[in-house]
Amino acid sequence: MVLKNAFLLKDADSGIQKLDLKIENGKISEIGKIEEDGIDLSGKLVMPAFYNTHTHAAMSMMRGISDDDTFDVWLFKKVLPLEEKLDEEMVYYGTMLSMMEMASKGIAGFIDMYFFLDEVAKAAEEFGMRALITRGLVDENGDDNGRLQKNLDFAKRWNGKGLIKAGFGPHAPYSCSMGYLRKIADIAKVENLPVHLHLYEAEWERDEYDFREILDVFKYVKLIAAHAVQFKEDEIRELARENIFVSHNPSSNLKLGNGVARVAEMIEKGVNVALGTDGAASNNSLDIWHEMRLAALLQKMRNPANLKVSQAIKMATEMGAKAMGINAGKIEAGMEADLIVVNIDKPHYLPIEDLKSHIVHAGSSGDVFATMVAGKWIYHDGKFPTIDEREVLKGFKRAHTRLMGS
Ligand SMILES: [Zn+2]
Numbered sequence: 001m002v003l004k005n006a007f008l009l010k011d012a013d014s015g016i017q018k019l020d021l022k023i024e025n026g027k028i029s030e031i032g033k034i035e036e037d038g039i040d041l042s043g044k045l046v047m048p049a050f051y052n053t054h055t056h057a058a059m060s061m062m063r064g065i066s067d068d069d070t071f072d073v074w075l076f077k078k079v080l081p082l083e084e085k086l087d088e089e090m091v092y093y094g095t096m097l098s099m100m101e102m103a104s105k106g107i108a109g110f111i112d113m114y115f116f117l118d119e120v121a122k123a124a125e126e127f128g129m130r131a132l133i134t135r136g137l138v139d140e141n142g143d144d145n146g147r148l149q150k151n152l153d154f155a156k157r158w159n160g161k162g163l164i165k166a167g168f169g170p171h172a173p174y175s176c177s178m179g180y181l182r183k184i185a186d187i188a189k190v191e192n193l194p195v196h197l198h199l200y201e202a203e204w205e206r207d208e209y210d211f212r213e214i215l216d217v218f219k220y221v222k223l224i225a226a227h228a229v230q231f232k233e234d235e236i237r238e239l240a241r242e243n244i245f246v247s248h249n250p251s252s253n254l255k256l257g258n259g260v261a262r263v264a265e266m267i268e269k270g271v272n273v274a275l276g277t278d279g280a281a282s283n284n285s286l287d288i289w290h291e292m293r294l295a296a297l298l299q300k301m302r303n304p305a306n307l308k309v310s311q312a313i314k315m316a317t318e319m320g321a322k323a324m325g326i327n328a329g330k331i332e333a334g335m336e337a338d339l340i341v342v343n344i345d346k347p348h349y350l351p352i353e354d355l356k357s358h359i360v361h362a363g364s365s366g367d368v369f370a371t372m373v374a375g376k377w378i379y380h381d382g383k384f385p386t387i388d389e390r391e392v393l394k395g396f397k398r399a400h401t402r403l404m405g406s
Pocket of ligand 1: 226279
């Protein structure tokens with residue numbers, strides 16, 4: 001496939017150029033002036049796709065159920081009782097619906113924490129979206145009702161199958177015992193799989209455990225730490241480790257009243273920071289484009305020099321790909337062909353000289369024309385070529401009615 005005549009943003013640090021692009025076997029094979037017939041993308045911008053590094057995709061089943069509650073009420077009174085009722089079909093359609101939303105907003109892959117993992121993987125496989133799938137793990141005095149074993153069995157079945165990757169998902173240090181976290185860390189190390197957990201999201205978590213102890217437990221595994229809102233300035237340095245990725249979820253953190261993570265300081269101190277939306281029950285949209293701008297604005301509240309355009313784009317693209325463990329996030333020969341086509345033939349993309357700034361500060365996910373994953377369109381001009389859209393919407397509504405009625 002050859003994409004022609006588009007403006008091209010190769011990566012977060014580059015300027016925008018007019019170059020053609022060739023894609024072979026799911027990878028980018030050539031960039032430059034290509035003398036072959038291809039798809040004409042005049043008036044459009046091609047750039048690396050986004051990655052959503054923290055979500056619970058099936059929670060689209062609960063979008064809007066608890067908009068004005070505290071974090072505790074939201075989690076313990078609203079979300080957890082409904083999650084007790086979820087079954088395979090609900091998780092399958094919830095995940096499918098979320099992937100439709102994400103694909104239409106330029107997202108090529110997501111890091112998930114949930115349960116009924118085979119349904120999540122099956123949905124992602126059918127859709128053609130990348131997914132790093134982890135099971136939410138909790139225990140009571142070491143008893144986890146077989147959850148960790150299920151997570152491990154899933155990883156053995158699915159890790160590396162197509163675009164699917166697996167990891168472990170200890171929910172949070174306050175819902176897992178220290179012995180259990182150590183056990184998860186040991187298995188993750190042996191299996192060489194990442195760990196995905198919520199860390200220092202709410203302020204009261206600071207009284208429950210010491211983050212240093214947690215970082216120490218996961219010293220030898222890749223750790224995707226969602227939120228990291230409550231880190232104080234002098235503690236941030238301890239997150240700057242090659243194996244740690246912070247998933248910054250600004251909308252969810254604001255909506256649940258948890259605050260604003262010190263992202264500008266994190267980036268300055270060399271912490272790997274990527275972006276996430278969290279689930280649709282706390283955001284309520286799965287829109288990395290939106291998170292990118294919000295992240296930039298929140299850091300500028302303290303200093304307008306914070307979080308420059310290129311840093312914001314890098315969190316959404318390159319850092320997301322690194323957190324997921326894939327060779328993408330930039331448009332370079334040899335890299336995975338995960339990209340988005342943006343319709344820039346709109347007033348808010350002028351003047352064209354500052355196009356890169358408009359991506360962060362003027363554009364929105366509504367401008368996404370197409371999303372490609374590993375060389376295949378998963379969203380194109382309002383359509384979802386890999387799935388039966390009507391069947392998914394019908395299935396979602398049917399499953400949702402059962403969830404609320406049961
Ligand atoms: Zn979460």
